[in-house]
């Protein structure tokens with residue numbers, strides 16, 4: 391793919407030329423060619439000094455074996471972000487743009503030991519109750535609805551019109567959101583990830599999730615929210631709100647990019663055109679080479695120690711370069727030897743993604759249905775004009791413009807006449823239905 395530099399020279403345009411060593415993983419240069427950065431970072435050894443926002447330092451693990459060592463040693467490396475020394479000692483301002491992703495909240499992502507087990511078990515047990523047939527069916531209905539909004543135009547932005555919307559709608563369905571609450575969840579999550587008026591978006595999201603918790607306490611349904619609250623972990627209302635917000639955040643943003651990056655791969659690599667099972671293969675290749683979370687799994691050393699030949703300090707921020715590890719020379723060899731799922735796209739160890747099966751299923755259904763409905767879909771712009779969103783953690787496109795032969799209407803829903811969320815008595819029908827989730831529910835029940 392990319393030629394490895396023979397000496398440690400930062401990639402062209404990389405501000406590390408002037409930054410005295412730390413390699414900045416933000417800004418358009420990094421987003422335009424992360425692989426050039428990873429090739430450079432490997433020259434530091436298994437870990438490298440990076441900056442993930444102006445003034446926010448981290449150590450990035452780029453080597454696969456070293457990444458596994460860190461991810462599987464929960465005694466030495468902790469998730470509780472209250473240990474983050476630079477934040478605690480005021481070197482990072484609380485309003486720094488990376489703080490919302492990294493700062494402590496009482497949910498499974500930021501806990502260790504017994505507390506982690508308890509909170510995570512509630513998530514895994516509740517997600518395990520999701521009926522895979524029903525999930526595929528509702529994903530297909532939502533996909534049909536979204537395609538119906540743009541199908542007759544013959545062109546669409548497959549990111550903004552589709553990949554970004556679909557996970558949000560699927561989560562509203564999974565969590566049993568009534569129309570009006572679901573509209574605020576959509577507004578809040580979209581705003582938070584777009585960084586547009588993020589404070590207001592967070593307020594709306596947490597308000598809506600809090601209302602959902604109250605609603606389901608009073609009237610449980612057949613949904614993840616109710617299963618979470620019925621779980622033997624006996625989550626408090628505060629824990630419920632934080633677990634739900636985590637599920638929404640940890641689920642919808644990477645799902646958007648998994649759908650988008652897989653579609654991008656299918657539209658830009660002819661190799662899939664003549665293969666059966668092409669979607670699974672394109673999805674696996676995406677998880678290896680262009681996964682939605684490229685640098686994440688924040689951890690904090692419990693004590694000063696030697697790690698991978700380096701001195702690391704208690705409470706310093708360590709991240710795992712999931713893409714760098716996946717595409718490094720050792721793992722590429724394992725992959726060629728036939729081990730097709732050894733990648734770190736879902737991370738590894740006790741905090742590895744607990745929802746890879748539903749995430750995979752949603753992605754495959756979303757991509758498959760789109761290709762079935764728009765069989766001649768193709769990229770509408772030159773590939774090299776596509777722009778990737780800057781940021782140290784995620785990997786996703788800004789837009790994915792495509793064209794296709796216009797279709798009049800996408801298929802109507804197969805069976806389900808009304809969803810539970812749309813039924814009268816859920817407390818939302820008295821209000822005017824104008825939001826996106828309301829419109830979908832109206833479309834379903836027409």
Ligand code: HEM
Pocket residue numbers: 498499500510513636637640641642644645648681682683686687688735736737740741742743744745746748749
């Ligand atoms: C149904 C959709 C999804 C849900 C509900 C979900 C949920 C979660 C949760 C709750 C965690 C925290 C687990 C813990 O700390 O014990 C997590 C971690 C993670 N997820 Fe997912 N996820 C979803 C989709 C995805 C996708 C599509 C990707 C990318 C391919 C992904 C990648 C990750 C990674 C890398 C972690 C580790 C984060 C860390 O260590 O800080 N997830 N996910």
